[in-house]
Amino acid sequence: MVTLRYLDVCLVLATAPFVLVGNLPIAGYLIGAGAWLLTRAGTGFIHARARRVGEAKLRAGLQVAGMMGRVWLVALAIILARVAGGKDDGIMAAALVLAAFTVYFVMSFVTREGPLQGPTGTPPRASPS
Helix, strand or coil, X not given: CHXXXXXXXXXXXXXXXXXXXXXXXXXXXXXXXXXXXXXXXXXXXXXXXXXXXXXXXXXXXXXXXXXXXXXXXXXXXXXXXXXXHCHHHHHHHHHHHHHHXXXXXXXXXXXXXXXXXXXXXXXXXXXXX
């Protein structure tokens, strides 16, 4: 199950040889992959933190902040790739992030792991008040 949970990360890393061999835009790949891996790690941290929080308002606030922050960071990375490298680099970063998100989204249903669930699909325990 751990492999399925991180299949999006495996996809991003496994794409590197094809980018190099295919002479595809390397800057776009590096920026897109870096943004995806950074936001993926940040999301994991925020989800773990939210599962430990007992108050529902704070848990929801962490979830919303995590989702919005991830969207903004990925969008800024795509714009950065476009500005720094050119149109092809921007397209490469966007395509990589879109593919990784699609795999992440599908695997979140398959593994039943969500922001308010643990890795086994179980809801978090409420902390005693």
